[in-house]
Amino acid sequence: MSNSIFNTTVGVNFSNTFQSSGEQVSAAKAASQIKETGVGTVKMFTYNQATCISAFASQGLQVLVDVPNGDLELCANNDKTTIDAIIKVLSDNSTTIPMICVGNEPLGSWWNNAYSPYLVDALTNIKAAIKGKGLSTKVTVPFNYAIMGNSYPPSAGSFNGGLKSIILDVCAILKADNSVFMINVYPFITQNNQRTISLDYCLFKADNAKKGSKESKVWVPDGKYTYKNIFDAMFDALYVTLVNNNYGDLPIVIGEAGWPTGPVAKYPSATSSNAQVFNQNLINHCKSGKGTPRKPNIEIPCFIFEMYDEDTKPIGAGAYEHHWGVYEYDTKENDYKTKYTLNW
8 A cells, every 4th residue: 555644654552541660751751752753644542642643743753543442432422521521632743643543442252342343433523524624634543453353374365254243334434435345364363362373473584485385384384375474374365355345445554563572481582682683574575565476566654662661551361461662661771772783
């Protein structure tokens, strides 16, 4: 797809709730450090953080804001106070915020359908309010990959049957808005849950292997296509699914993708070395313009998860939830430092 919506192909996720060793980075510090990476777009998890938005804007950064899941019911009921607050943020920052995310993985099974009844109406009402104000802000929904009912092989890609009608309603809104389909992709979680999947296949390590070599044995054939890494396979499974539902022209954006750095005792592959390899290879791949086997010759907009560790994040999914950050708090230097080097 054209990357015209975003300043750079690769962006970064920033959580305003992060804590690390009892310290919280200031908005100004975060904006400065993100700017230093060369990243042009930041994805947040709320719209109600004027200080952060202002700090990022002062550094020339684009910002994607988010309507938290807890506000979806209010938005679905067209609550004036909530809708007006969202539109004010978008209006006050119209040159900074090109897109607003509605919900954050709102169809995740762990929510027990708490938000699914409200998603489509919330998205509809927010878009109507944006249009009514004369703004050009795009809308999207960051879905978790579990919306897929099947993803292997990619040619068999399909949506979860129980969620399909909601997803297709969202697709219709996104298409009318000339927007994008946003999906979160986590090869680490897939590999951790299914240890039979090659780590090299998840880390892009076999991409440049020669056919017939030992390294190429991790490749996955799918008809006339060959998958050399799991990222492409997951991307194309979604693409096939969209095509089969007449939404193949919706550009796909990766809302979150990353690799944690611990705890290694429980998750052996969650090392800083693997995180560096995965994130660097992901960045290179998305920016390369190679695309995927089924969707070649495109750059893939992708937001790395995430800029900073979150020591207070719930760990129901796993203790690794505290360790996704590229940066961590260095208690000796009393400052946030990068864990490993990335060429963004």
